[in-house]
Amino acid sequence: MHSSTMQFSEDISLLLALCISSLFLFLVFKKSIWKNRHFPPGPTPLPILGNILQLKGDYVKTLIKFRETYGDVCTIYLGSRPVILVTGYKAVKEVLVDKADDFLARGEMPAFDSYYKNYGLIFTSDMNRWRQLRRFSLSALRDFGMGKKSLEEKIQEEAACLVKELQKMEEAFFDPGQCLSKPPCNIIFSIMFGNRQKYDDEELLNVIEYVHKSFLVVSSPWGQLFEMFPGVMKFIPGPHQTISEYLEKLQIYVEKRVEMNEKTLDPANPRDYVDTFLIKMKKDKKDPQSEFSLRNLVYSTLQIFFAGVETISSVLTYSLLILLKNPDIIAKVQEEIDRVIGRDRCPTLQDRSQMPYTDTVMHEMLRFIDLLPLGVPRKTTKDTELQGYTIPKGTNVFPVLSSVLKDRSCFPYPSEFNPQNFQDENGEFKKNDAFIPLGAEPSLSSMNPVLVAVALVSVLVFLWFVKHTHVRGNLPPGPPPLPLVGNYIEIIKIQLVPFVKQMRCRYGDIFTIYLGQRPVVVVCGCQALKDALLRHGNAFNGRGYTPCMTEFYNDFGFAFSTNFERWKELRSFSVSVLRDFGMGKRSVESLVLEEAKCLVTEFRKNKGSEFDPFGILSQASTNIICSLTFGQRFEYDDEELKLLIVRLHETFYLLSAISGKLSNLIPGIMKYLPGAHKKIFNHMEDIVSFVRKRVELNQKTLDVNCPRDYIDAFLLKIQKQRNPNTEFNMDNLICSTLQIFFAGMETTSITLTYGFLLLLKYPDIQEKVHEEIDRVIGRDRCPTYQDKGMMPYTEAVIHEFLRYNDLVPFSMPRRMTEDTEFYGYNIPKETDVYLFLSSAHKDPDFFPNPESFNPENFLDEDGRFKKSEAYLVFAAGKRNCLGESLAHMEIFLLFTSILQNFTLTSPLSLDAIDIDPITTVLGNFPKPYMLYAKPR
Numbered sequence: 030m031h032s033s034t035m036q037f038s039e040d041i042s043l044l045l046a047l048c049i050s051s052l053f054l055f056l057v058f059k060k061s062i063w064k065n066r067h068f069p070p071g072p073t074p075l076p077i078l079g080n081i082l083q084l085k086g087d088y089v090k091t092l093i094k095f096r097e098t099y100g101d102v103c104t105i106y107l108g109s110r111p112v113i114l115v116t117g118y119k120a121v122k123e124v125l126v127d128k129a130d131d132f133l134a135r136g137e138m139p140a141f142d143s144y145y146k147n148y149g150l151i152f153t154s155d156m157n158r159w160r161q162l163r164r165f166s167l168s169a170l171r172d173f174g175m176g177k178k179s180l181e182e183k184i185q186e187e188a189a190c191l192v193k194e195l196q197k198m199e200e201a202f203f204d205p206g207q208c209l210s211k212p213p214c215n216i217i218f219s220i221m222f223g224n225r226q227k228y229d230d231e232e233l234l235n236v237i238e239y240v241h242k243s244f245l246v247v248s249s250p251w252g253q254l255f256e257m258f259p260g261v262m263k264f265i266p267g268p269h270q271t272i273s274e275y276l277e278k279l280q281i282y283v284e285k286r287v288e289m290n291e292k293t294l295d296p297a298n299p300r301d302y303v304d305t306f307l308i309k310m311k312k313d314k315k316d317p318q319s320e321f322s323l324r325n326l327v328y329s330t331l332q333i334f335f336a337g338v339e340t341i342s343s344v345l346t347y348s349l350l351i352l353l354k355n356p357d358i359i360a361k362v363q364e365e366i367d368r369v370i371g372r373d374r375c376p377t378l379q380d381r382s383q384m385p386y387t388d389t390v391m392h393e394m395l396r397f398i399d400l401l402p403l404g405v406p407r408k409t410t411k412d413t414e415l416q417g418y419t420i421p422k423g424t425n426v427f428p429v430l431s432s433v434l435k436d437r438s439c440f441p442y443p444s445e446f447n448p449q450n451f452q453d454e455n456g457e458f459k460k461n462d463a464f465i466p467l468g469a470e471p472s473l474s475s476m477n478p479v480l481v482a483v484a485l486v487s488v489l490v491f492l493w494f495v496k497h498t499h500v501r502g503n504l505p506p507g508p509p510p511l512p513l514v515g516n517y518i519e520i521i522k523i524q525l526v527p528f529v530k531q532m533r534c535r536y537g538d539i540f541t542i543y544l545g546q547r548p549v550v551v552v553c554g555c556q557a558l559k560d561a562l563l564r565h566g567n568a569f570n571g572r573g574y575t576p577c578m579t580e581f582y583n584d585f586g587f588a589f590s591t592n593f594e595r596w597k598e599l600r601s602f603s604v605s606v607l608r609d610f611g612m613g614k615r616s617v618e619s620l621v622l623e624e625a626k627c628l629v630t631e632f633r634k635n636k637g638s639e640f641d642p643f644g645i646l647s648q649a650s651t652n653i654i655c656s657l658t659f660g661q662r663f664e665y666d667d668e669e670l671k672l673l674i675v676r677l678h679e680t681f682y683l684l685s686a687i688s689g690k691l692s693n694l695i696p697g698i699m700k701y702l703p704g705a706h707k708k709i710f711n712h713m714e715d716i717v718s719f720v721r722k723r724v725e726l727n728q729k730t731l732d733v734n735c736p737r738d739y740i741d742a743f744l745l746k747i748q749k750q751r752n753p754n755t756e757f758n759m760d761n762l763i764c765s766t767l768q769i770f771f772a773g774m775e776t777t778s779i780t781l782t783y784g785f786l787l788l789l790k791y792p793d794i795q796e797k798v799h800e801e802i803d804r805v806i807g808r809d810r811c812p813t814y815q816d817k818g819m820m821p822y823t824e825a826v827i828h829e830f831l832r833y834n835d836l837v838p839f840s841m842p843r844r845m846t847e848d849t850e851f852y853g854y855n856i857p858k859e860t861d862v863y864l865f866l867s868s869a870h871k872d873p874d875f876f877p878n879p880e881s882f883n884p885e886n887f888l889d890e891d892g893r894f895k896k897s898e899a900y901l902v903f904a905a906g907k908r909n910c911l912g913e914s915l916a917h918m919e920i921f922l923l924f925t926s927i928l929q930n931f932t933l934t935s936p937l938s939l940d941a942i943d944i945d946p947i948t949t950v951l952g953n954f955p956k957p958y959m960l961y962a963k964p965r
C-alpha cells in the first residue's frame with residue numbers, strides 16, 4: 030500500500046511537470062503565432078519545428094501542393110521563421126513585377142548569410158548597399174561587354190575551345206557536367222579577371238569544384254536543416270560545416286586575384302570588373318557612405334561566380350540530357366543550324382532571330398529544367414499588401430517560380446518537355462509572359478544576357494557535333510545520331526545485329542550508323558558485299574577500329590592493326606609460311622589427322638557415358654594451331670595446354686559477356702568502370718607470356734636451315750632483314766602469333782560443338798552422314814581430305830553448320846584505304862565499315878531455307894554439292910579469313926573421324942535441345958551440353 034502511494038505521487042509530479050512545460054512552450058509558441066496572426070493561412074506549425082515534418086521527401090512538390098489547400102499566398106514556418114509562399118503566375122508577377130519595389134530586399138539564406146554577413150552584391154539585404162553595388166555592377170558588366178559585341182566574341186572564343194575539347198574526347202564517353210562547367214566559369218573569369226583559363230588549369234578546376242561542392246552541400250538534407258535551424262545547426266558538426274570551408278577557399282583565391290589586379294592596375298585603362306571596382310574604391314575613398322570596399326569587391330566577385338557558374342553549367346548539362354531523349358528535336362535544330370548558319374562560320378547572337386525553332390527549344394529547356402524552383406528568397410522592404418493579405422516589412426517571401434513555369438493555365442504541356450509550349454497554332458515561336466526561369470530577379474536578371482549566351486554555346490555544341498559527324502564526305506543516310514553518343518543507346522538496348530537488321534529495312538543495303546561520334550558505314554546484301562569485298566577490294570581492305578583489341582595489341586600484329594602497310598607485309602608473309610607449313614598441303618592434313626585420331630581416343634574414353642564435348646574439341650583445335658605456330662602438339666592432360674585453353678575460353682567468355690560487349694562498344698567509359706571486363710587484358714597477358722616463352726624456346730633451338738614452324742620462319746625473317754623500317758620485329762611476331770591463336774582456336778571448336786548439337790536434334794541428317802561415310806570411307810581407314818570430293822552430303826552439312834551458326838555475322842571492322850565512290854555515295858578514306866556478312870548467307874534469294882538448319886541449302890536437285898556465291902562466312906577477297914582452308918579441312922577431318930566411329934545421341938528429348946544460332950563468337954557463348962558418343 031505504501032509503495033503504491035509513492036508511485037502515485039511520482040506519476041502525478043511527472044504529469045504536472047509535463048503539463049507545465051507544455052503550457053510554457055505553447056505560450057511561447059502562441060505569442061509568435063499571435064504576432065503573425067494576420068499572415069496568410071497555411072499548414073499548422075509545431076512549436077520549434079514549424080512545418081518541417083510536412084516537408085519530407087520532394088519538398089518543392091509539397092510546397093506547391095499547399096497552393097491547393099491555402100491558395101496562391103500562404104505562410105509556412107521553417108523552424109520558427111515564417112515564410113510567405115507565393116505561387117501561380119498572377120501572384121508571383123505581383124511580387125516580382127507589379128510591386129517589385131516592395132519585395133526588393135534579399136530574403137534570408139542562412140547557409141550563405143552566415144558567411145557573407147550581409148556583404149556583397151547578391152546576398153545582402155541592405156538596400157542601400159545593394160543599390161550601389163548593383164548600379165555599379167550593371168554598368169561595369171555592360172562596359173566589359175554584357176550585351177555588347179566584345180562579350181559575344183569572348184563567348185565565341187570559349188565555344189570554340191569547348192568544341193576543341195569535345196573533339197579531343199573522340200570515342201570516349203565523358204561526364205558532360207564536368208566539361209560544360211568550364212566554359213561558363215571561363216566566361217565569368219574573363220569578365221571579372223580579364224582572362225580565360227585553360228581547361229586543365231588547376232585554378233579553374235578548383236573554382237568549379239568549390240562552387241559545385243558548396244551547392245551540393247547547401248541542397249543536401251544537412252544544408253536544408255541549416256536553412257531551417259541556423260541558430261542550432263551552427264554549433265552542430267556535420268557536412269553543412271564544409272560550406273564555409275569551400276567559400277573560404279574561394280575567397281582566398283579571389284583575394285589573390287584582386288591583389289594581382291591591384292599591383293598591375295592602370296586607372297586609365299581598366300581591364301575587367303575587378304579593375305573597375307578598384308578604381309571606384311579609390312575614387313570614393315573619402316565617402317563614408319560608399320559601399321566600395323575590398324570586402325564588398327571580394328564578396329561580390331565570389332557571388333557572381335556563384336550565380337554564373339553552377340546555374341549555367343547545370344542548364345547546359347540538362348539541356349544536353351533532355352536532347353538525348355529527343356532525337357527528333359535535335360534533327361530539327363540541326364536542320365535549322367545548317368540552313369541559317371551553315372558549316373563554315375561560327376554562330377552569332379544575331380542568328381538567333383532567324384532561328385525560331387532553336388529559340389523555341391531553348392526557351393522550353395529553361396522552362397522545363399526549372400533551375401530555381403523556389404526562386405531566390407525576397408524580403409519586404411515595407412509593410413505591403415499581397416492578394417488581400419497584409420505583409421509586414423522584413424517578411425521573407427519565396428516567389429515559387431516552379432509554380433509559374435509549370436502552371437497549367439500558362440503552358441499547354443506544363444509537365445512535359447514540349448517545344449509546343451512556346452509555339453502558336455502555326456508552329457511559330459510565341460512569347461509567353463509566364464517564362465521567368467530566373468524570375469525578374471534584381472541581381473540575377475543582370476545575368477540574363479549570359480543565359481542567352483548559354484543558348485549560343487549550346488548551339489555551338491550542336492554545331493560541333495554536326496560538323497564532326499556529317500562533314501566527312503557524302504556518307505549514306507542512316508538513323509539520326511544523338512550528340513556525343515550517336516546511336517549507341519539503341520544499339521545497347523537491342524544489340525547490334527537486330528539493330529542493323531532494322532536499319533537495313535529502313536535505309537536499304539548501305540547506311541551509316543554512329544558509334545559515339547564515329548560514323549560507321551554498314552554494307553548489307555550479297556551484291557553490295559561482293560562489290561565491296563571483290564570489286565572495290567583494295568579500298569575496303571583496311572582494318573577498322575576494334576576497341577578492346579586495337580588497344581591491347583597496340584596496333585602490332587596484322588589482324589587488328591589499322592596500319593595498312595603493316596598488314597600487307599605481315600599478311601602475305603603469314604599466308605606463304607602457313608602454306609609452306611602445310612596450308613592446303615598434305616603435311617597439315619597429316620597433322621590434322623593425327624589430332625583427329627587422338628580426338629577419337631578421347632571420345633572413346635567416355636565409354637558411352639554422357640559428356641560435354643566442348644572442352645575436348647577446344648583441345649584438338651588448339652593443338653592444331655600449336656603445331657602450326659610452334660611445331661608441337663600437347664597431350665590432352667597436359668597442364669600447360671589446359672591452362673592455355675582456360676585462359677583463351679575465359680577471354681572469349683568475358684568478351685561475349687555484357688560488360689565485354691560494352692567495352693567494345695563504349696571503351697571510353699568502360700575503361701573507368703569496374704567489372705568482369707577488367708580481367709580480359711589480364712587473361713590476354715597470360716597468353717602473351719605463354720607465347721613469349723615459346724618464342725624464347727624457339728630462339729634457343731633455331732636451325733636456320735630447317736625452320737620448323739611459323740615462329741621459326743618469323744625469327745629467320747627478323748635475322749635476315751636489313752631494312753630498319755621492316756615490320757619483322759619481336760612485337761609483330763608475338764602479336765601475330767597471338768592473333769592466329771585467337772582467330773583459329775575458338776572458331777573451329779565452337780563450330781564443331783554446335784555442329785554435333787545440330788546432329789543430335791536432326792538424327793536423320795546424322796544417319797545420312799553415317800551412310801555416306803560408310804559408303805565412301807568405310808570403317809577400316811582414316812578419312813582423308815580427298816574424300817571430300819566424293820561426299821557431297823557431308824560437305825553440304827559442314828557448309829550448313831557454318832552458314833546457319835552465323836559465327837561471325839560482321840567482318841572484323843574494315844577501314845577505307847582511299848576515298849571511294851560506292852553506290853552513289855562518297856565514302857572518304859579512313860571511314861570505318863562493317864560488312865554485314867550474315868545478311869548474305871541468310872538471304873532467301875540465295876538459300877531456299879535461310880532461317881532453318883537444312884543441308885539442302887547446299888545441294889542441287891541431283892543431290893550434288895552446290896557452292897553458293899552468298900556463302901560469305903569467311904568474308905572474301907584479299908582480306909578474307911586467313912584460316913579459311915585450314916578451318917574447312919579441320920572441321921571436315923575431325924567431324925568425319927568422329928562420325929566414322931560414333932553415333933551421337935542426346936540425354937534430352939529432341940524438343941528440349943536448344944539450337945539457336947550462335948550468332949557470333951562474341952554473342953552466345955556455348956552453354957554446357959551433354960551427349961552420348963556410342964561406338965558404332
Ligand code: HEM
Nearest residue numbers: 588772773776777780837840841903904909910911912916
Ligand atoms: C569456323 C571457323 C572460322 C570462321 C567462321 C572465320 C571467320 C573469319 C572472318 C569473318 C574473318 C574476318 C575477315 C574480315 O576482315 O572481313 C576472319 C579473319 C581472320 N581469321 Fe578466321 N575464321 C575461322 C577460322 C579461322 C582459323 C582456323 C584461323 C587460323 C589460322 C583463322 C585466322 C584468321 C585471321 C588471322 C584473320 C584476320 C585476317 C586479316 O586481318 O588479314 N580463322 N575469320
